[in-house]
Amino acid sequence: MRAETLEALNAERAARRAAVLVTDIADGAQRLVTAAAIAADPLAPELRRALASGRSGLIEADGRQLFLTVQVPPVRLVVVGAVHISQALVPMAASLGLAVTVIDPRTAFASPERFPGVDLVAAWPDAALSGPVPVLDRYCALAALTHDPKIDDPALAAALRAGCFYIGALGSRKTHAARLARLAEAGLSEAETARIRAPIGLDIGAVSPPEIAIAVLAQVVQALRRPETAA
Structure with missing residues (x-):
């Protein structure tokens, strides 16, 4: 060479x-x-x-x-929300070789006891995702799972602006409609917010946190390996 x-x-x-x-x-x-x-x-x-x-x-x-x-750069999965779904999702993602980071400012949730051995960031997403070295890029997937607009919305906006290959958010269609309105007020276009997968995960009828985690991870893999299916 x-x-x-x-x-x-x-x-x-x-x-x-x-x-x-x-x-x-x-x-x-x-x-x-x-x-x-x-x-x-x-x-x-x-x-x-x-x-x-x-x-x-x-x-x-x-x-x-x-x-x-x-x-190809190592693929990262950034999980926003140290919730029950995240507890099931993180080890599954790690088994696929994804580098996983969990972000949640609520220290009662974002604890090493609940997420042992995980890159855990107990900070607000706008602080955690900013800095001289970019955390998000086109080889990152982001899953927003808190249901709290103060936590999820800044993370989703950052992921959209960074061009992450996958962006998903937990919530019903009604919840997502309100989310889209907030993101529009924050200056994001309809074309940009159309990239958010919501309700998050493939439609497999998932009910429990582990089932939802499977649906989310399957959708991440689909977006990575079959990008032509992206919304």
């Missing part, structure tokens, strides 16, 4: 941006395709599929064998 290619790849990694290294098996020629450049690339469909799967592998294009080395 040429030094300039490695330098460019490391820059994408450091910035938590996806990229694909395309290697021609016949002659070893390499080129780096960043996520921003995929749309204009002749291999765009293949590159998108590779990024969605997160897996490197061989493809054939124009009679040549190419190896696609996929660089």
